[in-house]
Amino acid sequence: MKLSGREQRLAAIVGGIGFLFLNFLLINQFSKQNTGLRAQLSQQRLEWSGMQQLLQLQPLWSGRDAALTAKQPTLTNENAAGVELYDMIRQLAQKDAVTIQNPVLNQGVEKTQWYRSIPVTIDTSSTWPQLISFLYTLQKPDQFIVCEDANIQVDPTDQTKMVGHFKIARWYSP
Amino acid sequence: MDIGATLTPTRKRTRLVTIMPAADGWRVDGIAEGQSAHVARTMEEAAASVPEGAAVSLSLPVSAVLLERMRLPSTDRIELGSMVVLQLEKTLPYSGDELTSGFDIIQEEGNESDLLAIAVSNEQLDGLCEPLRSRSKLPEQVAIFAIQLAARFPSEELLALIFREVDSTILAVAQRGKLVAAHACPTTNRAEFLAELPRLLLAAELEGTPVDFTKVLVERELASWMDGLREQLGDVPIERVSIDTPLDPGPVNLVPDGWTQFQRRQDQTARIRDWLALAGMIYLFLLLAAAAYIIWLRHEVGVVNAEVAQATPAVDTISAQTARWNALAPAVDPNRYTVELLQQINVSIPSEDLHVTMFEETKPTEFLIEGEAPTGTVFLQYMDNLKKNPALQAFHFTAGEPQMLPNDHAQFRIIASL
Numbered sequence: 001m002k003l004s005g006r007e008q009r010l011a012a013i014v015g016g017i018g019f020l021f022l023n024f025l026l027i028n029q030f031s032k033q034n035t036g037l038r039a040q041l042s043q044q045r046l047e048w049s050g051m052q053q054l055l056q057l058q059p060l061w062s063g064r065d066a067a068l069t070a071k072q073p074t075l076t077n078e079n080a081a082g083v084e085l086y087d088m089i090r091q092l093a094q095k096d097a098v099t100i101q102n103p104v105l106n107q108g109v110e111k112t113q114w115y116r117s118i119p120v121t122i123d124t125s126s127t128w129p130q131l132i133s134f135l136y137t138l139q140k141p142d143q144f145i146v147c148e149d150a151n152i153q154v155d156p157t158d159q160t161k162m163v164g165h166f167k168i169a170r171w172y173s174p
Numbered sequence: 175m176d177i178g179a180t181l182t183p184t185r186k187r188t189r190l191v192t193i194m195p196a197a198d199g200w201r202v203d204g205i206a207e208g209q210s211a212h213v214a215r216t217m218e219e220a221a222a223s224v225p226e227g228a229a230v231s232l233s234l235p236v237s238a239v240l241l242e243r244m245r246l247p248s249t250d251r252i253e254l255g256s257m258v259v260l261q262l263e264k265t266l267p268y269s270g271d272e273l274t275s276g277f278d279i280i281q282e283e284g285n286e287s288d289l290l291a292i293a294v295s296n297e298q299l300d301g302l303c304e305p306l307r308s309r310s311k312l313p314e315q316v317a318i319f320a321i322q323l324a325a326r327f328p329s330e331e332l333l334a335l336i337f338r339e340v341d342s343t344i345l346a347v348a349q350r351g352k353l354v355a356a357h358a359c360p361t362t363n364r365a366e367f368l369a370e371l372p373r374l375l376l377a378a379e380l381e382g383t384p385v386d387f388t389k390v391l392v393e394r395e396l397a398s399w400m401d402g403l404r405e406q407l408g409d410v411p412i413e414r415v416s417i418d419t420p421l422d423p424g425p426v427n428l429v430p431d432g433w434t435q436f437q438r439r440q441d442q443t444a445r446i447r448d449w450l451a452l453a454g455m456i457y458l459f460l461l462l463a464a465a466a467y468i469i470w471l472r473h474e475v476g477v478v479n480a481e482v483a484q485a486t487p488a489v490d491t492i493s494a495q496t497a498r499w500n501a502l503a504p505a506v507d508p509n510r511y512t513v514e515l516l517q518q519i520n521v522s523i524p525s526e527d528l529h530v531t532m533f534e535e536t537k538p539t540e541f542l543i544e545g546e547a548p549t550g551t552v553f554l555q556y557m558d559n560l561k562k563n564p565a566l567q568a569f570h571f572t573a574g575e576p577q578m579l580p581n582d583h584a585q586f587r588i589i590a591s592l
Contacts, residue, residue: 030468033471037471048478048481051486054493055488055492068502132516135511135513141505141506144502147535148538151535171505
């Protein structure tokens with residue numbers, strides 16, 4: 001069947017519109033895919049870049065982890081641990097002429113994913129240099145001793161002295 | 175009426191194929207390099223042998239055209255063309271647009287031209303060339319074989335040419351390479367032609383064509399006719415001649431205008447088809463390129479995904495180690511010790527008149543400073559020093575508006591958190 005000129009024109013218009021519509025769908029689909037994939041790729045490359053930076057520090061973190069495992073003390077006796085800590089605090093305080101008052105021991109063991117805490121609560125009275133010296137000798141990296149709570153104020157009755165309230169704990173391996 | 179025109183070869187032709195009348199059909203030459211002419215029985219067969227893309231030059235037999243000698247009062251070719259058309263319209267039973275015509279000037283004398291007008295019916299030409307048209311191989315040149323042949327002998331004063339064309343025998347008369355008359359005898363039989371020859375010569379004489387030939391040339395294959403011809407033509411030298419050699423196109427081209435337009439349309443259609451094919455290829459290429467790009471993107475995403483997945487266990491381990499270290503930092507990092515914090519708070523004091531009255535550390539990640547500054551400016555400077563202190567860079571400092579005391583001192587409260 002041969003189409004007339006008018007029919008051919010109409011067929012060309014319909015075909016053209018169909019072709020344009022098909023192209024619109026294709027371009028739209030391509031655009032969506034392109035945008036989505038590029039965003040995904042960009043995000044993953046960023047993540048990969050961050051991971052690579054972290055992986056470069058792997059020796060450092062492995063070393064630190066190994067040091068923590070090697071040096072963190074292990075709790076053998078919960079009841080004795082508080083007393084031992086208090087004795088050590090008392091001896092150090094005596095050395096720096098820091099007066100200790102109202103000690104509270106055996107407050108129980110606080111457990112976290114990373115440590116088990118044995119705290120001792122004390123009040124102190126001393127001059128500023130004495131307090132600084134006491135705290136300096138108290139906290140050493142190998143000791144795993146932490147001031148979980150500290151409140152230091154000028155003594156209202158004697159402006160030359162400082163009064164402090166401390167919750168000092170040793171963090172044992174979990 | 176169409177004056178013969180040359181088809182414009184808008185598309186490049188690779189080879190020229192000539193189709194000329196032969197004794198028993200059509201001689202097709204130029205089909206392939208180095209190949210001799212091929213004789214086709216019919217035009218259909220001749221058209222089929224023309225290779226694709228070849229330009230076709232067709233030579234018409236005398237029987238297909240009308241030849242009329244005219245003497246016209248002009249030497250201008252354009253004027254002569256118009257005069258020829260007018261004369262032919264008067265004498266022929268065709269309307270102007272049914273004919274294609276041309277002319278060859280035999281000689282010019284003063285303001286007058288002696289010429290041979292040639293006309294061909296478009297319908298007859300279309301019918302003859304239909305096999306070529308249906309194959310889109312319409313001739314770019316339509317010549318008259320007798321005129322082309324006569325042009326081979328420009329030095330002969332008055333020449334008679336006897337040769338066969340498509341089941342006819344032709345007696346053509348040429349003066350100095352110009353055809354002046356041609357008569358077709360509808361037979362290729364020797365005896366019949368010789369019997370008809372006196373009548374043909376008489377007819378030529380009556381038309382005003384001289385017949386006292388200086389030479390007679392006979393087609394090479396008609397050697398056996400020479401004795402009979404000699405008996406009728408007397409002492410005129412008679413020689414044989416080969417007529418299947420390539421010939422020049424000649425001065426007349428009877429390509430009808432309709433063919434030119436048809437060819438132009440064909441070429442235009444072919445060009446559009448070429449462009450559409452190119453556009454289609456580009457479109458397809460773009461589609462494939464877009465698809466390949468998406469596939470490549472997916473592949474890249476897959477590659478990075480695999481790398482991330484491969485590195486994830488190691489990263490998780492490092493993250494756990496980092497979290498453990500950070501959790502235990504108050505116990506192992508000297509920068510986080512209470513004494514170190516007190517030291518840094520102390521060294522950041524900008525003036526001796528600023529006093530820290532209270533330090534409170536409620537949890538390992540946060541501490542509080544209270545104090546009195548002599549002026550608000552000193553307090554701001556203290557805040558600035560704390561923020562700039564490298565050892566306290568990990569902490570974020572915030573403070574409310576300082577409270578002004580009766581002695582104009584500013585009482586402040588600063589919170590530092592990780």
